[in-house]
Amino acid sequence: MEAQQTDREILRNCRKIVLDTMTAVRCQLRSDALPALRRLIENDRQAVEDATKAVDQAAEDLMIAGFEKPRFRELLGGDFVVFSEERGVGVVGEDGAFRRIPRGQAAPRTRFVIIVDPIDGSEFAVSLQGAWCLLAVYDRGPKYQDPDGSGSGGETVAAVAGDILLDRLYWATREGPAEILDFATHSWHELHGSDEPMTSVAGCRLNVLTTKVQRFQAFAQQCALMDALGTEGRINLAWGSNLVIQVAAGFADVALECARGFALYDILPGWFIAERAGLTILDLDHHAISTRDLPIHRVLEAYLTPDRTERDEKINALRRKFVVAQSRALAHAVLDKLNRA
DSSP states (O other), X not given: OHHHHHHHHHHHHHHHHHHHHHHHHHHHHTSTTHHHHHHHHHHOHHHHHHHHHHHHHHHHHHHHHHHTSHHHHHHTTSOEEEEETTTEEEEEOTTSOEEEOOTTSOOOOOSEEEEEEEEETHHHHTTTSOOEEEEEEEEOOTXXXXXXXXOOSOEEEEEXXXXXXXXEEEEEETTSOOEEEETTTTEEEEOOOOSSOOOSSTTOEEEEOOOSHHHHHHHHTOHHHHHHHOTTOEEXXXXXXXXXXXXXXXXXXXXXXXXXXXXXXXXXXXXXXXXXXXXXXXXXXXXXXXXXXXXXHHHHHHHTOSSHHHHHHHHHHHOXXXXXXXXXXXXXXXXXXXXXX
8 A cells, every 4th residue: 555655755756847847848849939939940840850959858857857856756755867868877976966977887787767758749849730748757666676677576656648738647666547638628537539449440540650752651551451441441641659648648540660669668558558547569470568677777777888889780770660459359450451562
């Protein structure tokens, strides 16, 4: 009971951090500065990257400030590692301050790892098309060792995903259900997917990520899958954890990533929320994916590799391809239609 209470308190703090970040990002995107930001982006491709990075970093700074508060460190029982998209790998130590770990050094063997993506879909955020704030707390276990990076019986404690522009908050804990709070409609409910889950590909709503040319080309080759969808099927554009959470919320029937794969900070919150909602998560070989016992050590090691070429190779090797569906039959049916060439 005490562990469950601690998990709920961790979740409460994580929700506040994500909500504060969502509010700050919305204010920044809807302020008087936005027209100037848009003009900057229209005039220079490099400015697009600079603008999105600036928004990302500001959001990440706000989240890290939440982790640095004494209560958060108290809940996690001491030092913990933070792995984020912008700052990379760092640690919150005894003094409560975040310190980035230089590449070439090893991450400390703390029990907890906080995984953060402050704005997933930042190129969409600056044009007000959509963006998510993602946070997950991973527990590597009270006797964490993991010398070979294979995992040590760890598990996700809690995950929170905020839909920044639609003002929705999704969350789950390892002992509790997956839930949504929609601030726009003042509604709350548990997530279980659709009331009438699809079991075959024909006519289903499929979420994919096709924004970049290479991803679009990879999906465009899936002729058998698109033929199976038929005229009543729908293909929706989504990204990262949003891709998966929409299935848990019943907004889509299946989510697929068969091109490049996703990094852990993009997908772990969505996987965990989908898992707690009772969905099926499979890799492209029809094997079940679990958010338990993930190779967190290998992920941190890859991002701390000093040589850029070697680092990129390690990171790409850890990216994950998958299918998520409420119905196990639908997940297998989608995989059966994939062109793996």
